Amino acid sequence: SIWFxxxxxxxxxxxxxxVSFPPGHIYSSKS
Structure with a gap:
């Protein structure tokens, strides 16, 4: 699972x- x-x-x-998520980016489960 993925938690934010x-x-x-x-x-x-x-x-x-x-894992750090870069600012200004969008998460999509399709990628």
């Missing part, structure tokens, strides 16, 4: 792996 948060600390208890 404005701050990584919001997900730190639930996620083991993080």
């Amino acid at each position: 948060a404005s701050e990584m600390k919001a997900l730190s208890d639930d996620c083991e792996h993080f």
